[in-house]
Amino acid sequence: MTDSLLTVSGLCKNFGGLAALDDVRMSIRPGTIHGLIGPNGSGKSTFINVVTGVIQPNAGSVSIGGTDVAGRRSNVVNAAGIARTFQNLRLFRAMTVLDNVLIGEHRHLGYGLGSALLMRNGPAERRAKEQAMGLLSDVGLSHRAETIAGSLPYGEQRLLEIARALATKPKLLMLDEPLAGMNPTEMDRVVSILREIVSRGVTILLVEHAVRVVMSVCDHISVLNFGRNIAEGTPREIQGNEDVIVAYLGRRRHAA
Amino acid sequence: MGRLNPLGLAVIIAAIVIPIFLSEYALHLMIMVVIFAILTLSLNLISGYGGLISLGHAGFFLIGSYTSALLSVYQGWPFWLSAPMAILLTATSGLLLGFPALRWSGHFLAVITIAFGSIAQLLSINWVFLTNGIDGVAPILRPYLPGIDLTSNLNYYYFVLICLAFIVYLMIRLVASGFGRALKAIKDDETAAACMGIDVRITKVSAFVISAALAGFAGALYAHYIRFLNPDSFSLDVSIRIFMMMIIGGTGSIAGSILGSFVVYVLPEVLRPLQDYYYLIWGVIVIVVMLFLPGGLISLGSVVRARLAERKDRADQKIVSTEAQP
Amino acid sequence: MFFQLATSGIATGCAYALIALGFVMIWNTASVVNFAQGEFVVIAMFVALTCHVTLGWPLWMVLPLAVLLPAIVGYATERVVIRPVIGAAEMTIVTVTIGLQIVLSDAAKIIYGGQPYSFPPLIAGKPLSLAGIVVPRQSLVVIASMIVLAIGLHFLSQKTSFGKRLRAVSQDRETAKLMGIDVNRTIAQGFALSAAIAGFAGVLLAPIIYVSAGLGLPLLIKSFIAAIIGGFGSYIGALIGGLLIGVLDNLVGFYISSHYREVFTFLALILVLLFRPQGLFPHHR
Numbered sequence: 001m002t003d004s005l006l007t008v009s010g011l012c013k014n015f016g017g018l019a020a021l022d023d024v025r026m027s028i029r030p031g032t033i034h035g036l037i038g039p040n041g042s043g044k045s046t047f048i049n050v051v052t053g054v055i056q057p058n059a060g061s062v063s064i065g066g067t068d069v070a071g072r073r074s075n076v077v078n079a080a081g082i083a084r085t086f087q088n089l090r091l092f093r094a095m096t097v098l099d100n101v102l103i104g105e106h107r108h109l110g111y112g113l114g115s116a117l118l119m120r121n122g123p124a125e126r127r128a129k130e131q132a133m134g135l136l137s138d139v140g141l142s143h144r145a146e147t148i149a150g151s152l153p154y155g156e157q158r159l160l161e162i163a164r165a166l167a168t169k170p171k172l173l174m175l176d177e178p179l180a181g182m183n184p185t186e187m188d189r190v191v192s193i194l195r196e197i198v199s200r201g202v203t204i205l206l207v208e209h210a211v212r213v214v215m216s217v218c219d220h221i222s223v224l225n226f227g228r229n230i231a232e233g234t235p236r237e238i239q240g241n242e243d244v245i246v247a248y249l250g251r252r253r254h255a256a
Numbered sequence: 257m258g259r260l261n262p263l264g265l266a267v268i269i270a271a272i273v274i275p276i277f278l279s280e281y282a283l284h285l286m287i288m289v290v291i292f293a294i295l296t297l298s299l300n301l302i303s304g305y306g307g308l309i310s311l312g313h314a315g316f317f318l319i320g321s322y323t324s325a326l327l328s329v330y331q332g333w334p335f336w337l338s339a340p341m342a343i344l345l346t347a348t349s350g351l352l353l354g355f356p357a358l359r360w361s362g363h364f365l366a367v368i369t370i371a372f373g374s375i376a377q378l379l380s381i382n383w384v385f386l387t388n389g390i391d392g393v394a395p396i397l398r399p400y401l402p403g404i405d406l407t408s409n410l411n412y413y414y415f416v417l418i419c420l421a422f423i424v425y426l427m428i429r430l431v432a433s434g435f436g437r438a439l440k441a442i443k444d445d446e447t448a449a450a451c452m453g454i455d456v457r458i459t460k461v462s463a464f465v466i467s468a469a470l471a472g473f474a475g476a477l478y479a480h481y482i483r484f485l486n487p488d489s490f491s492l493d494v495s496i497r498i499f500m501m502m503i504i505g506g507t508g509s510i511a512g513s514i515l516g517s518f519v520v521y522v523l524p525e526v527l528r529p530l531q532d533y534y535y536l537i538w539g540v541i542v543i544v545v546m547l548f549l550p551g552g553l554i555s556l557g558s559v560v561r562a563r564l565a566e567r568k569d570r571a572d573q574k575i576v577s578t579e580a581q582p
Numbered sequence: 583m584f585f586q587l588a589t590s591g592i593a594t595g596c597a598y599a600l601i602a603l604g605f606v607m608i609w610n611t612a613s614v615v616n617f618a619q620g621e622f623v624v625i626a627m628f629v630a631l632t633c634h635v636t637l638g639w640p641l642w643m644v645l646p647l648a649v650l651l652p653a654i655v656g657y658a659t660e661r662v663v664i665r666p667v668i669g670a671a672e673m674t675i676v677t678v679t680i681g682l683q684i685v686l687s688d689a690a691k692i693i694y695g696g697q698p699y700s701f702p703p704l705i706a707g708k709p710l711s712l713a714g715i716v717v718p719r720q721s722l723v724v725i726a727s728m729i730v731l732a733i734g735l736h737f738l739s740q741k742t743s744f745g746k747r748l749r750a751v752s753q754d755r756e757t758a759k760l761m762g763i764d765v766n767r768t769i770a771q772g773f774a775l776s777a778a779i780a781g782f783a784g785v786l787l788a789p790i791i792y793v794s795a796g797l798g799l800p801l802l803i804k805s806f807i808a809a810i811i812g813g814f815g816s817y818i819g820a821l822i823g824g825l826l827i828g829v830l831d832n833l834v835g836f837y838i839s840s841h842y843r844e845v846f847t848f849l850a851l852i853l854v855l856l857f858r859p860q861g862l863f864p865h866h867r
Contacts, residue, residue, distance in 0.1 A: 092449075359859070367806050375848050378841070533692065543685070
């Protein structure tokens with residue numbers, strides 16, 4: 001399995017006796033859009049939180065490009081190549097749009113405290129700003145660069161989250177419901193942005209409620225229910241999978 | 257912050273010109289305001305930009321003061337060596353305290369820093385062999401500067417003012433740099449900042465160390481100004497006062513810290529006729545400012561402007577709606 | 583000697599424990615760290631001093647008054663200054679309660695001056711000798727009162743509707759609101775109750791230490807630390823943390839030096855935070 005970018009196995013997380021993740025495995029091939037779906041409360045967001053070090057796992061391994069990052073701090077996970085967006089939007093609301101993206105670039109700025117105090121950070125800051133502006137124009141927000149992030153309309157905040165995450169130069173981008181609350185036009189725009197991102201060599205994990213979109217853009221899909229893997233395969237395979245259909249219809253076959 | 261408005265320019269000119277005409281006592285107040293402004297700025301770096309509560313800055317102030325004073329009185333070091341040593345030692349103590357303590361935030365950190373400040377003061381009282389206890393350390397010499405007599409209080413005022421200007425400049429640089437941005441991001445949302453690759457712990461500890469170093473420098477300036485040190489000047493009250501200066505002036509604002517230091521240091525003089533009632537009035541002022549101006553005094557202008565604009569908007573709307581009537 | 587010291591430490595510790603208990607109660611219900619909590623103790627002490635020592639009223643009349651007045655002040659301050667800032671930045675809340683602390687402690691100083699007053703023992707008579715340990719009657723009164731109060735509070739919290747409301751608000755303010763609980767009223771009543779507990783502690787403490795206007799802040803810090811050592815948010819933790827601090831205080835005061843009492847309290851805090859940051863009796867929400 002050397003050709004997988006992210007390998008997760010045996011991942012477990014309990015919240016006070018309740019298993020939010022139970023022996024979850026996942027393998028994401030580089031250069032793909034990998035979908036992660038499942039009914040409400042199936043553990044999708046918990047999966048992202050545990051992989052990115054926001055929540056500590058109880059057991060399991062997470063490896064990105066050969067580096068083991070299970071249980072490491074979020075900034076270490078990010079440095080290893082995983083960036084993410086947040087389902088409930090966690091922008092730096094008091095900062096400008098441009099500064100939000102510059103935070104993403106922080107690790108790559110290449111100047112320390114000393115040079116900042118000695119005024120020798122000019123060139124590095126300028127380069128970072130150019131790159132940040134480039135990312136903003138990729139998601140169509142360059143005209144908003146000086147706006148305070150918290151005052152952006154909802155859809156644009158979601159786009160800014162994507163630009164900010166891309167600024168960390170990840171190998172794998174985890175998107176937690178990037179289409180939530182968007183109208184069809186905005187959704188189309190995001191989908192085309194996602195395709196553009198992948199074409200530049202960034203792999204994507206897409207957690208989404210809009211199953212139709214997932215089916216149309218993803219190369220491969222994993223399905224969770226009650227914190228367990230219940231299906232795995234191409235969109236076509238998933239569409240025909242009985243377990244998945246039952247999970248979404250809300251009946252538990254095994255309970256009968 | 258970067259642009260200087262006419263009001264700011266007027267304040268700077270006043271700070272340079274007015275002291276020439278001040279009485280010796282008023283000049284003393286001004287020197288203390290400037291020293292406390294440096295302390296408040298040092299606290300503002302971690303609280304205003306990093307969101308960390310410290311009620312122990314008098315501890316760093318103490319370590320800085322005593323280090324410079326003891327080296328100068330007992331070892332004969334000149335200020336130009338003892339002050340850097342004071343900065344170094346407070347930075348080190350900031351590191352030793354910050355590394356374990358910054359795992360906590362909010363009220364936990366508040367009480368840990370209270371503990372730190374109190375331990376520092378208790379040691380300065382009881383470690384008589386080193387600090388001479390409550391009898392204090394004296395006489396501490398003023399810094400020697402060729403051609404300028406710093407034993408004159410007016411000259412010393414300009415000396416500390418230049419130090420303040422330099423520190424303001426450092427703060428502006430720091431806040432505008434990637435480091436300052438990272439600090440603000442952590443204050444806004446620690447989890448999100450970490451997920452964007454910012455090492456939260458290192459950033460916080462660095463800010464804490466810089467803050468401690470600045471407070472230590474203020475301590476050295478104080479020791480060589482006042483020329484007699486005694487543990488009384490470094491109590492919890494002083495830490496709380498520095499905290500109040502920052503909050504009342506305006507958290508996260510450099511100008512606010514300076515304004516806060518001025519108001520909080522000079523207010524007792526203005527309210528002197530009230531005597532015993534002073535603290536009571538002071539407490540009421542603190543509460544009132546927090547309830548009605550949570551952004552501190554520095555936000556007064558923008559709050560008033562926003563209110564006026566709001567009123568104007570409402571008036572405009574009224575005109576529009578009456579016009580819309582057939 | 584060791585047990586002797588420990589026993590009298592328990593008496594002071596009981597008072598710290600009660601202050602810590604009220605402090606934690608406010609934190610749990612309103613997410614407010616109340617730096618003015620120690621002033622409620624001081625108010626009660628001066629009520630007791632004036633009524634009992636100056637006016638010569640009997641203790642059974644003084645005690646309810648000394649509990650009621652802080653409760654009224656606690657309720658009023660919540661309504662006037664705390665409620666507007668609930669939910670604001672932690673730094674704003676801390677500042678407001680420090681402002682409150684300054685106002686209350688200076689008011690006490692204006693009325694009573696800065697000097698210490700001594701307060702007679704709550705109960706007269708020779709110290710009792712129990713298994714070779716000499717115990718002042720006063721200490722027994724304090725310990726017994728605390729036990730009774732702790733049981734009473736437990737009953738209040740488990741059996742009465744007020745206690746249930748208080749617990750619901752502590753657990754989740756939003757849900758409590760949805761369930762139709764008047765959250766603001768409950769928080770105000772929680773303030774009153776915690777101030778009343780502090781007042782009770784003040785009466786118990788008055789004969790053990792000298793009464794003075796400046797006591798509030800040091801007492802608050804002691805009990806704050808007790809609460810953290812016990813496990814912040816936990817009532818049992820607050821009680822046991824308070825007792826531990828009281829005993830530690832007494833032992834250090836005798837065996838090392840009374841100058842270093844505070845240093846050791848702070849060191850205990852730092853050790854606990856380093857090696858058992860959740861406290862001795864962790865709080866589970």
